[in-house]
Amino acid sequence: MKLYAWGALAQGVVLESVRRKDLWVVAILGFLIMMAAGTLGFFGMQGLQIFVKDLSVSVLGMFSTIVAILTAARMLPDEIKQRTLYPLLARPISRFDLIIGKTIGSVLVSWIAFLVLAALTGIALLTFHVKFEPIMLQYLLCKMMGLALTCSLAVALSAYMTPAAGATMSFILVFGSSMITRATMMAYIGAAPELKPVIRIFTAIFPEFTLFDLGGRVANLNWAPVPVWVVLFLFGYMFFYSSSFLGLAWLKFRRQAV
Amino acid sequence: MEYPESRTSKAAPLGEVAIRVDHLAVQYRSKVRSVEAVRDLSFEVREGEVVGFLGPNGAGKSSTIKALIGFLSPAAGTCQIFGLKAGTLEAKATIGYLPEVATYYPFLTPLETLKLYGKLQCLKGPSLDREAKELLSLVGLEQAIRKQNRALSKGMLQRVGIAQSLLGNPRLLILDEVTSGLDPVGRRQLRQILKDRQKKGATLFFSSHELSEVEGICDRILLIDKGSLIDERVVLDLKDALRKYSLRFTGDAPMFGLAQQWSESDGNWIAEFADKERLLEGIDRVTSAGGKVLDVVSQEGSLEDYFVETIGRAA
Secondary structure: OHHHHHHHHHHHHHHHHHHOOHHHHHHHHHHHHHHHHHHHHHOOOHHHHHHHHHHHHHHHHHHHHHHHHHHHHOHHHHHHHOOOHHHHHOOOOOHHHHHHHHHHHHHHHHHHHHHHHHHHHHHHHHOOOOOOOHHHHHHHHHHHHHHHHHHHHHHHHHHHOOHHHHHHHHHHHHHOHHHHHHHHHHHHHHOOOOOHHHHHHHHHHOOOHHHHOOHHHHHOOOOOOOOHHHHHHHHHHHHHHHHHHHHHHHHHHOOOOO | OOOOOOOOHHHOOOOOEEEEEEEEEEEEEOOOOEEEEEEEEEEEEEOOOEEEEEOOOOOOHHHHHHHHHOOOOOOEEEEEEOOEEOOOHHHHOOEEEEOOOOOOOOOOOHHHHHHHHHHHOOOOHHHHHHHHHHHHHHOOOHHHOOOOHHHOOHHHHHHHHHHHHHOOOOOEEEEEOOOOOOOHHHHHHHHHHHHHHHHOOOEEEEEOOOHHHHHHHOOEEEEEEOOEEEEEEEHHHHHHHHOEEEEEEEOOOOOOOOOOEEEEEOOEEEEEEOOHHHHHHHHHHHHHOOOEEEEEEEEOOOHHHHHHHHHHHHO
């Protein structure tokens, strides 16, 4: 029954997003990527394969993350603000079901955006006669897991903050993930001994979003696929952190007066 | 004017208790202050009853309804739906709810909206599709089932809301500001729909500012102000209590202490009485004094006057 309710909620989110033409932005961006790649191809820069692949996967990762955050961060606040929440919560579903259903919906929207962009980028890369390798499939899979984690983070933050603040915080944490980790390392080196355990705990807790980005491997030629156990570990990592984020969202939302 | 005491819930049909509110208190807390929207509120609604929940703006009607659905947790007291704790999945499964403000997903159609809500109630497949279409047709939206909600008027959205509240044939309908945005035709349709549901055994509990609707549909009313119940009436009794009688007669009959007021017009007296007993006594006095009764008129009282006076007295 729960799966059925989650599916219905997610379906509603996707349908609304598609009709609201949110995904048109993605299609336009994809078209621009194709045009840019086509222009480079026209000027005979076929030797720039690595550069073009790197640029493409960066743009792909960035825009799909933006779609994921902007979609997920407004899920719960919009329901409350527009009062569409009332007829939903009057049904025999729990607030936890609502959070899960809405998160699944935003994950699906971000996946659709990502896959549409990836397909358009793939077509663009064909103009460079780029050979498709198995690692590209791993890249898609890992990025989709990363987007699920990103959506969970944005939903959790939006339960505690305004949608704008939640989205901004999500951007900082996702795009600044590697920078924050590096800064933490630097801080650890120079920190007083009594502070070091605190920094260690922070490093252990802080989710590393860059783990899901195999863009660097895809861009560089002759990289072998990562072992299957790594992909499985990433799935476990994503599941653990997503569950934690959604649990935090539920803790805030479960008793919130609406 | 004081209205005589009337029968209250003792007159209600002896069905199962559909709604039990016991010493309910609802508070809204912010960092700066705490506002008590409902205080020590207790009442019952029996299965099969149609009960209107009345009160001025900010009286605590919507807060009480929100506590009944489980949208907010009571600061004190309890709410039960058919003996189940309000807000639990089992309790919610028995309710059809129309929110005060009808807002539905703007990019979905009414049909998709109903199907979404139906799926959340475990309704599935062709039967859900059929029921959704039937309900939309019942509320007069058969021409608009494939238009997106954003293209619908406020009244049409209210009809979508009414249709969604009827999904799954709920045992209890809780309707907040049910007539909001409806034109006279829509109100008449709604009255018929609600009466049909009652005939099928549903319990209706609704808030409204439209006193004529309340009068036409309800068995009983609960009057709330500043978060507390200030009056509870059986509608028929209240109508009786509000009815006035006027007597036109000739002669000099004494009406002191009996008629509310009397006046002379064209050589005839007109006396007004608050109830039948006093009217009959007035007729006795006229005939005893050798006068002649020319006319007796019964006038319906105004529920609006009762509402305004009762709220005013409680203030």
